[in-house]
Amino acid sequence: MGRCIKMAESPMEGHPDKLADLIADALLDEFLKKDPYSRVSLEILLLSGMTFVAGHVSTEGYVDIPGVVRKTIKETGYSRPEHGFDADSSAVIISIEEQSPDIVLGISSEGSGDTATVVGYACKDTQSYMPLPISLAHSLSSRVSNLRKSGRAPFLRPDGKVLITVIYEDDKPLFVKDVIVFCQHDPEVSVEKLRDFVVEEAIKKTVPQEYMHKDTRVLVNPSGRFVLGGPAADAGQTGRKIVSDAYGDVAYSGGSAFSGKDPTKTDRTASYMARMMAKHVVASGLADRCLVQMAYAFGMNEVIAFDVETYGTEKVEKERIKSKLLEVFPTNPKKMIDFLDLRKPIYKQTACYGHFGKEELPWEKLRKLEEFSDL
Numbered sequence: 001m002g003r004c005i006k007m008a009e010s011p012m013e014g015h016p017d018k019l020a021d022l023i024a025d026a027l028l029d030e031f032l033k034k035d036p037y038s039r040v041s042l043e044i045l046l047l048s049g050m051t052f053v054a055g056h057v058s059t060e061g062y063v064d065i066p067g068v069v070r071k072t073i074k075e076t077g078y079s080r081p082e083h084g085f086d087a088d089s090s091a092v093i094i095s096i097e098e099q100s101p102d103i104v105l106g107i108s109s110e111g112s113g114d115t116a117t118v119v120g121y122a123c124k125d126t127q128s129y130m131p132l133p134i135s136l137a138h139s140l141s142s143r144v145s146n147l148r149k150s151g152r153a154p155f156l157r158p159d160g161k162v163l164i165t166v167i168y169e170d171d172k173p174l175f176v177k178d179v180i181v182f183c184q185h186d187p188e189v190s191v192e193k194l195r196d197f198v199v200e201e202a203i204k205k206t207v208p209q210e211y212m213h214k215d216t217r218v219l220v221n222p223s224g225r226f227v228l229g230g231p232a233a234d235a236g237q238t239g240r241k242i243v244s245d246a247y248g249d250v251a252y253s254g255g256s257a258f259s260g261k262d263p264t265k266t267d268r269t270a271s272y273m274a275r276m277m278a279k280h281v282v283a284s285g286l287a288d289r290c291l292v293q294m295a296y297a298f299g300m301n302e303v304i305a306f307d308v309e310t311y312g313t314e315k316v317e318k319e320r321i322k323s324k325l326l327e328v329f330p331t332n333p334k335k336m337i338d339f340l341d342l343r344k345p346i347y348k349q350t351a352c353y354g355h356f357g358k359e360e361l362p363w364e365k366l367r368k369l370e371e372f373s374d375l
Contacts, residue, residue: 002169002170003167003168003169003174004167004168005165005166005167005168005177006131006132006133006165006166006168006173006248006249006250007133007163007164007165007166007178007248007249008131008133008134008136008137008163008164008243008244008247008248008249008250009137009161009162009163009164009241009243009244009248010134010137010138010140010141010142010161010162010164010244010353010354011141011160011161011241011244011352012141012144012145012158012159012160012161012162012352013076013077013145013158013351013352013353014076014077014078014145014157014158014159014160014184014229014230015159015160015161015230015236015241016046016159016230016231016233016234016235016236016237017236017237017238017240017241018236018241018351018352019046019072019073019076019078019158019230019231019236020044020045020046020236020237020238020240020259021044021238021239021241021245021257021259021260021351021352022072022076022259022348022351022352023044023046023051023053023068023069023072023073024042024043024044024238024259024260024351025259025260025347025348025350025351026068026069026071026072026348026351027040027042027053027063027065027068027069027260028040028042028259028260028261028262028345028347028348029345029346029347029348030063030068030345031057031059031061031063031262032262032343032344032345032347033061033345034059034060034061034062034063035059035060035061036343036344037059037060037343038057038058038059038060038061038262039056039057039058039059039099039262039264040055040056040057040059040260040261040262041055041056041057041099041260041261041262041265042054042055042057042096042238042260042261043055043237043238043239043260044236044237044238044260045235045236045237045238046085046231046235046236046237047231047235048084048085048231048232049085049089049090049091050090050091050093051069051073051090051091051092051093052093052094052095053065053069053092053093053094053095053096054094054095054096055096055097055260056096056097056098056099056100057096057097057098057099058098058099065092065094065096066092066094069090069092070087070088070090070092071087073085073086073087073090074086074087074088076158077148077149077157077158078158078230083157083158083230083232084228084230084231084232084233085230085231085232110301110332110333110334110335112266112296112297112298112299112300112301112333113264113265113266113298113333114256114265114266114267114296114298115296115297115298116254116255116256116266116267116270116295116296117254117255117256117293117294117295117296118254118256118266118267118270118271118274118293118294118295118296119246119251119252119253119254119271119274119291119292119293119294120271120272120273120274120275120276120277120278120279120291120292121246121247121250121251121252121275121278121289121290121291121292122275122278122279122281122282122283122289122290123250123282123288123289123290124282124288124289125172125173126357128357128358128359128364129278129279129282129283129357130247130354130356130357131247131248131250131251132166132173132211133164133165133166133248133249133250134164134244134246134247134248134250134354134357135357136164136166136176136206136207136211137162137163137164137244137248138353138354138357139206140162140164140179140181140202140203140206140207141160141161141162141353142352142353143202143205143206144156144160144162144181144183144198144202145158145160147201147202152201153197153201154186155185155186155188155189155193155194156183156184156185156186156194157183157184157185157186157227157229157230158184158229158230159184159226159229159230159233160181160182160183160184160226160229161181161182162179162180162181162182163178163179163180163181164176164178164179164180165177165178166211171288171289171311171313173211175211175212175213175215175216176207176211176212176213176216177213177215177216177217178216178217178219179203179207179216179217179218179219180217180218180219180220180222181198181202181203181219181220181221182220182221182223182226183198183220183221183226184226184227184229184230185221185226185227186227187227191221191224191225194220194221195220195221198220199218199220203218203220238257238259238260239257239258239259239260240257242255242256242257242258244354245257245258245259245354245355246271246354246355246356247356251291252291252293254267254271256268256271258271258350258355259347259350259351263337263340263342263343264333264337266296266333266336267296269333269336269337269340269342270294270296270303270331270333270336271355272336272340272342272355272361272362272363273294273329273330273331273336273339273340273363274292274293274294275292275356275363275364276329276340276363276364276365277290277292277325277329278290278291278292279364279366280325280328280366280368280369280372281308281310281321281325281372283366283369284369284372284373284375285315286310286314286315286316286321286372286375287310287311287313287314287315287321288310288311288313289310289311289313290308290309290310290321291308291309291310291311292306292307292308292325293305293306293307293308293309294306294331296333301332301333301334302331302332303331306322306326306331307322308321308322308325316375320375321375324371324372324375327371328368328371328372329368340362340363341362342362346361346362349361
């Protein structure tokens with residue numbers, strides 16, 4: 001209780017780590033298009049002029065991996081040599097092997113494809129039941145990228161990041177303390193023009209006025225020049241933005257990365273199920289905040305540990321909430337895949353701007369609200 005500060009960052013899709021995630025999930029989608037039962041575990045490493053694709057894949061389909069990699073890089077905006085990294089000239093180096101037969105044995109009996117702890121979180125901060133800092137950060141980061149890709153800001157380049165901090169009082173967001181935006185740009189544009197554009201066309205049209213305060217600090221490229229960016233300036237790798245992928249610092253992260261993994265990887269699938277559970281608890285009015293925690297062991301076909309935290313905001317006993325969640329939602333690895341219909345090419349849209357809070361994703365659907373009306 002009292003006042004505290006919460007924060008979140010959102011890298012843009014041209015950020016080297018996010019581009020790595022995007023390539024990994026673009027490849028996953030292509031494998032699932034060709035064979036819905038493809039088993040995929042990929043890691044991407046990006047450096048200036050080079051894209052490394054490594055991992056394990058078992059599939060009945062064929063995917064043009066270099067073609068998918070270059071198409072994704074180009075869609076992101078790295079299409080000119082002056083960026084220091086571009087789709088046409090980047091070498092694509094591939095090292096992929098068949099999935100281990102021991103892993104195949106573990107998941108063939110509907111067992112978990114990984115040993116993992118996962119969490120799902122929901123709250124009343126926003127209409128999407130996401131924490132305000134991460135919701136604003138993703139909205140602003142996405143807005144800047146869309147302005148660039150639409151042609152309205154031709155002086156912007158793909159790399160960038162947003163940082164949002166919010167002052168909370170008694171567990172409710174009070175006002176935004178900091179809005180900090182970093183945008184890669186062409187060398188010819190002045191810092192003043194860049195700052196004015198981002199403030200007027202991105203920040204003011206994304207951050208609700210009700211959260212702006214006389215003490216709110218707004219900064220655009222506070223370090224000054226940001227011309228060299230992307231993999232030419234900093235190596236990119238899958239799985240290095242897991243807190244941004246989840247809920248910011250408002251809730252825990254289970255610790256696992258998501259991108260590049262097919263749904264038999266329980267650390268990904270169970271994280272989505274845990275979010276669906278938590279969202280139903282809050283949306284049904286059973287609590288104002290909810291954290292669902294689950295643990296899985298490789299090869300075992302049921303959840304090892306399950307708990308719910310409602311931070312004292314519950315309207316009924318937590319044990320009743322826990323029992324209802326286990327009654328309504330599956331926790332068996334295969335049944336979770338089927339329940340959420342996860343053998344489809346839906347993952348590329350999750351790689352940037354968060355895996356949660358996007359209404360079009362199956363784990364965001366409030367399909368079972370009526371099941372909670374009797375609690």
